[in-house]
Amino acid sequence: MTEDKPGSQAPQRSFDWRHPLRPSPPDTVEAVDTPEPNHFEASDSDAGDPTADDSGLSADKPVGDKPVDEQPGAGPARPVRRSIASRFELPILILVAVGIAVLLKTFVIQPFYIPSPSMEKTLHGCTGCSGDRILVFKPIYHVRDPHPGDIVVFKAPDEWGEGGGVPKATNPLARGVQWFGQLVGVVPPSEKDLVKRVIATGGQTIKCCDDNGNIQISDNGPNGPWRSLNEPYIYEPLAWSKPSTSGASAPGDNRSFAPVTIPKDRLWVMGDHRNDSADSLFQFRSGSGDPVDSTVPISDVIGKSSVIAWPPSRWRTLGTPPTFKSQGVPGLGAITTEPASVGLVSVSAMLVMRARRRRRQQPPIRSRRGRARQ
Numbered sequence: 001m002t003e004d005k006p007g008s009q010a011p012q013r014s015f016d017w018r019h020p021l022r023p024s025p026p027d028t029v030e031a032v033d034t035p036e037p038n039h040f041e042a043s044d045s046d047a048g049d050p051t052a053d054d055s056g057l058s059a060d061k062p063v064g065d066k067p068v069d070e071q072p073g074a075g076p077a078r079p080v081r082r083s084i085a086s087r088f089e090l091p092i093l094i095l096v097a098v099g100i101a102v103l104l105k106t107f108v109i110q111p112f113y114i115p116s117p118s119m120e121k122t123l124h125g126c127t128g129c130s131g132d133r134i135l136v137f138k139p140i141y142h143v144r145d146p147h148p149g150d151i152v153v154f155k156a157p158d159e160w161g162e163g164g165g166v167p168k169a170t171n172p173l174a175r176g177v178q179w180f181g182q183l184v185g186v187v188p189p190s191e192k193d194l195v196k197r198v199i200a201t202g203g204q205t206i207k208c209c210d211d212n213g214n215i216q217i218s219d220n221g222p223n224g225p226w227r228s229l230n231e232p233y234i235y236e237p238l239a240w241s242k243p244s245t246s247g248a249s250a251p252g253d254n255r256s257f258a259p260v261t262i263p264k265d266r267l268w269v270m271g272d273h274r275n276d277s278a279d280s281l282f283q284f285r286s287g288s289g290d291p292v293d294s295t296v297p298i299s300d301v302i303g304k305s306s307v308i309a310w311p312p313s314r315w316r317t318l319g320t321p322p323t324f325k326s327q328g329v330p331g332l333g334a335i336t337t338e339p340a341s342v343g344l345v346s347v348s349a350m351l352v353m354r355a356r357r358r359r360r361q362q363p364p365i366r367s368r369r370g371r372a373r374q
Helices: 089-108 172-184 280-286 339-361
Strands: 109-113 133-137 151-155 193-201 205-208 215-218 257-261 266-270 301-310
Touching (some): 089 109, 151 266
Antiparallel strands (some): 133 301, 205 215, 205 257
């Protein structure tokens, strides 16, 4: 029987808790005559260290050879200071969104508020009801001219005497709020803009009425041939009764008028609410009867009304009525793209990229076994 040498240690078989039925191989431990370090004894260097706790350990010093963040019970890593670029990231995103909205409003699509009942009931603007907000598509008339049946927004001609729109505010703060309201379409514009339906274009001749009280159009001047329009969208039409003699007007007839040839590059426009609309027919009768003064130049057209954007219960597109399509008029359907959605998609994409970048910059969370969790 041999005695164990002082300081020697017999090999022991450890137990692997991950595989209870399979013990781990014995560990070979060599005898080492070095005293065990006392971790609970404060050293002289820690005497004046204010970070040392009551146990004699420094809060910032590692135990053994492991770094601080791998020590058992170590707290989360200290947050890294935000850089100057990240501080200005949100204001930059806001400025980019506003810039996108301004560019879209100026060159692509613009919201408008309907303040009058002249287009009832296609567009709501009656007294006491919530006026519709429409989106007006601008680039289309850089490609083609307005067609009969299009609902257009245009600047009121000076000859119509409509006056200006909402006066500009004098206070700088109020002017900024007014500008933003006009940008999103909740405040009427400062200039007088009107919305009407195109009935005839340059070179066509228009008159009223046929035997059923409908407007007639000719592409070959006053001598015809004539084709009649079927306009079921009209709200409160002008008074009319069938005359006893063809070509004459019956008593109390406010709808009939003689043939008018539309000048080149001009539009004859009328409201769908014919009994309450200061349109081309109203200007023709109340003025000098000049076709130029009663029509709208194409250069004053802002764009084509394409969508009712507000209120949500009124969401729909504004296309070309069948009566104009059946006559071979090449009208373009409504454009359903909104500028707010384009700007929203752009900003949302930037926010997602920002969140992903921040997630990549965050330090990994370490588990007790020292493995990093992403």
